[in-house]
Amino acid sequence: xxxxxxxxxxxxxxxxxxxxxxxxxxxxxxxxxxxxxxxxxxxxxxxxxxxxxxxxxxxxxxxxxxxxxxxxxxxxxxxxxxxxxxxxxxxxxxxxxxxxxxxxxxxxxxxxxxxxxxxxxxxxxxxxxxxxxxxxxxxxxxxxxxxxxxxxxxxxxxxxxxxxxxxxxxxxxxxxxxxxxxxxxxxxxxxxxxxxxxxxxxxxxxxxxxxxxxxxxxxxxxxxxxxxxxxxxxxxxxxxxxxxxxxxxxxxxxxxxxxxxxxxxxxxxxxxxxxxxxxxxxxxxxxxxxxxxxxxxxxxxxxxxxxxxxxxxxxxxxxxxxxxxxxxxxxxxxxxxxxxxxxxxxxxxxxxxxxxxxxxxxxxxxxxxxxxxxxxxxxxxxxxxxxxxxxxxxxxxxxxxxxxxxxxxxxxxxxxxxxxxxxxxxxxxxxxxxxxxxxxxxxxxxxxxxxxxxxxxxxxxxxxxxxxxxxxxxxxxxxxxxxxxxxxxxxxxxxxxxxxxxxxxxxxxxxxxxxxxxxxxxxxx
Amino acid sequence: xxxxxxxxxxxxxxxxxxxxxxxxxxxxxxxxxxxxxxxxxxxxxxxxxxxxxxxxxxxxxxxxxxxxxxxxxxxxxxxxxxxxxxxxxxxxxxxxxxxxxxxxxxxxxxxxxxxxxxxxxxxxxxxxxxxxxxxxxxxxxxxxxxxxxxxxxxxxxxxxxxxxxxxxxxxxxxxxxxxxxxxxxxxxxxxxxxxxxxxxxxxxxxxxxxxxxxxxxxxxxxxxxxxxxxxxxxxxxxxxxxxxxxxxxxxxxxxxxxxxxxxxxxxxxxxxxxxxxxxxxxxxxxxxxxxxxxxxxxxxxxxxxxx
Numbered sequence: 001x002x003x004x005x006x007x008x009x010x011x012x013x014x015x016x017x018x019x020x021x022x023x024x025x026x027x028x029x030x031x032x033x034x035x036x037x038x039x040x041x042x043x044x045x046x047x048x049x050x051x052x053x054x055x056x057x058x059x060x061x062x063x064x065x066x067x068x069x070x071x072x073x074x075x076x077x078x079x080x081x082x083x084x085x086x087x088x089x090x091x092x093x094x095x096x097x098x099x100x101x102x103x104x105x106x107x108x109x110x111x112x113x114x115x116x117x118x119x120x121x122x123x124x125x126x127x128x129x130x131x132x133x134x135x136x137x138x139x140x141x142x143x144x145x146x147x148x149x150x151x152x153x154x155x156x157x158x159x160x161x162x163x164x165x166x167x168x169x170x171x172x173x174x175x176x177x178x179x180x181x182x183x184x185x186x187x188x189x190x191x192x193x194x195x196x197x198x199x200x201x202x203x204x205x206x207x208x209x210x211x212x213x214x215x216x217x218x219x220x221x222x223x224x225x226x227x228x229x230x231x232x233x234x235x236x237x238x239x240x241x242x243x244x245x246x247x248x249x250x251x252x253x254x255x256x257x258x259x260x261x262x263x264x265x266x267x268x269x270x271x272x273x274x275x276x277x278x279x280x281x282x283x284x285x286x287x288x289x290x291x292x293x294x295x296x297x298x299x300x301x302x303x304x305x306x307x308x309x310x311x312x313x314x315x316x317x318x319x320x321x322x323x324x325x326x327x328x329x330x331x332x333x334x335x336x337x338x339x340x341x342x343x344x345x346x347x348x349x350x351x352x353x354x355x356x357x358x359x360x361x362x363x364x365x366x367x368x369x370x371x372x373x374x375x376x377x378x379x380x381x382x383x384x385x386x387x388x389x390x391x392x393x394x395x396x397x398x399x400x401x402x403x404x405x406x407x408x409x410x411x412x413x414x415x416x417x418x419x420x421x422x423x424x425x426x427x428x429x430x431x432x433x434x435x436x437x438x439x440x441x442x443x444x445x446x447x448x449x450x451x452x453x454x455x456x457x458x459x460x461x462x463x464x465x466x467x468x469x470x471x472x473x474x475x476x477x478x479x480x481x482x483x484x485x486x487x488x489x490x491x492x493x494x495x496x497x498x499x500x501x502x503x504x505x506x507x508x509x510x511x512x513x514x515x516x517x518x519x520x521x522x523x524x525x
Numbered sequence: 526x527x528x529x530x531x532x533x534x535x536x537x538x539x540x541x542x543x544x545x546x547x548x549x550x551x552x553x554x555x556x557x558x559x560x561x562x563x564x565x566x567x568x569x570x571x572x573x574x575x576x577x578x579x580x581x582x583x584x585x586x587x588x589x590x591x592x593x594x595x596x597x598x599x600x601x602x603x604x605x606x607x608x609x610x611x612x613x614x615x616x617x618x619x620x621x622x623x624x625x626x627x628x629x630x631x632x633x634x635x636x637x638x639x640x641x642x643x644x645x646x647x648x649x650x651x652x653x654x655x656x657x658x659x660x661x662x663x664x665x666x667x668x669x670x671x672x673x674x675x676x677x678x679x680x681x682x683x684x685x686x687x688x689x690x691x692x693x694x695x696x697x698x699x700x701x702x703x704x705x706x707x708x709x710x711x712x713x714x715x716x717x718x719x720x721x722x723x724x725x726x727x728x729x730x731x732x733x734x735x736x737x738x739x740x741x742x743x744x745x746x747x748x749x750x751x752x753x754x755x756x757x758x759x760x761x762x763x764x765x766x767x768x769x770x771x772x773x774x775x776x777x778x779x780x781x782x783x784x785x786x787x788x789x790x791x792x793x794x795x796x797x798x799x800x801x802x803x804x805x806x807x808x809x810x811x812x813x814x815x816x817x818x819x820x821x822x823x824x825x826x827x828x829x830x831x832x
Binding site (some may be wrong): 068088089092093098100104105106107108113117119121123124125127168 | 688690691697701704705706708710818820821
């Protein structure tokens, strides 16, 4: 211990030791100021929630701490010693462990390999796998993190992968654990399990920083909350001395009003699936005897942990795939084969799950993207030649109507922010007054302002008579928008449950596969 | 029926299996070399040029008075150097691995010819050296030390990849470099090192041709063997043991076609037989490699801190 840190621990006698001190961290990405002179301290046994909207700079800050990025200004002190910048290796050595939002695990390797890699001297002639296994199992038992050392990571569930990530950090004696949006991929029950684990870790003296944009988690798990907005640290509070409304205001910089609930309307069915089964190339069912009806003036929400069949459902409704058995009907007419173009002309509009890869062509312009589905229409082409001026005029209208912030119709879409990309897609989707809107993860990665805009537009379309099939991993979004909710789990879909008669806890159980509670919910509704 | 009888006779003759092991050696070495590069996530299409360079460098060292093992070492060093070139362009700079690899192949083959002509401007019939001699062992075991080295390397590399920390680190870098970095590993160093080691093996494969199989250097002597090695890596599902099986299988086809060509007595054009090993390898590839699980980060450049 250095003289400086020795004197500090004397002066803070009685209080927990300061384990981490960030001072004046500043980081730019081109013109964007991602972190603006941020200073933070963290104590042993403390859970600090880093709260902020997408793009507020939370992940950037933690990536600087872990050495993935180098800050332009500012210093980091871990246990009283300065941390050399830009080196994950140094961060690990100093006792920092990070659980990334997108897990950094190699699918083709075993759990044990993923945990042990890089922990032994590279030039040892033989890996001591027995010792690694013993240590891993010991840690797993001590902190109640159940894992199978020899399983391939590819075969693990998301919750199991997260446990492996945490064990990876513990295996290296991490004393400071960073978790980046740890609950984004978990069911509510799995999230509760995670918070229990965090409790065991802090009892052991670890300090934890977790990044979140969800208010309920902050109150469920943290001691202190630091709010970031647009790269600046706007406030740090003891969690029990603040409340949701105050934090929301700090996070967004203004007061947020949730949309008023709409009256239930009824209409004719626009989409009907009857005993629909889709089988993958490997013979596994992607959708298993699914029944689903979406009516006009209705939002149907599909809740579930990703990878349970949502993609197959979206592809089916977009016309990218055809059912292997069962019947798909759009506005009373059966769908015989996979034909996305025919689906568009039958009034199905789509907001794709991944706006970068499936939604827009980044290297092409706004107007080219806007007429991508309709370039053969008389309005946009004649005798095989594009009518560019008509397309540009149309693009200007969409840009104005949907408030797309961009230099103009000739801007390349890759230069737009996520929110503006989504507005553009929304414009393309809604401009032709579709009968059915397929919205897959329509607000993923957007900030609160853009989210409420997208929600408002979807509800407008519902009021105008469209049916909306909303596929989302965000339960709050589903509960806010949907008239009816179905849960998808392992390719099967529950019956439609009326929103208001099912709790978030029940949805979580259904998402985890506990369908034995279904009769109870249906009886109550 | 003649052909079937020849086939049976051939398959039980020691001379046939001697030939199979000899033919297989450069494929074993080349495939192991490519396998190491690809396990670390770097496709090395420079293999054909690096093999040519190894063949030339090994031969030239011996021709200039060096010992046979000095030739082998010189070849490996040249290979590692060209591996460094390929790695420097593809790993820290992140250039296209395809284009860089083809460039390395063109450079390797033409530089070999250039150096050869620079040293021997007049030679019309290629000068010869005294190559490695087969060990005095019975039957098909009468192979040169290089063949035995190749067989030993199969086991050695399998051990390193699956039983040592550095092998695990190399595999991790080829599967998910971000994960490797998050574990404190140096992705760039590991990839560059793996490509250099793999390229050294490719050059060894080339040197076998001039120091063991033949005794002279010809410009086109590698003759597509490097490309076959790339297919063999896929056939082997990136596993050293299976790479040996694949190389032996290909050598069996190759040795068989020569003998069948002779036995057929001109009924079929000889090109049909020449084609056979390649056709059979494509067939084997289709049957075996469809479900191969490739290194997930193969051909994906890794740039630290990119967003």
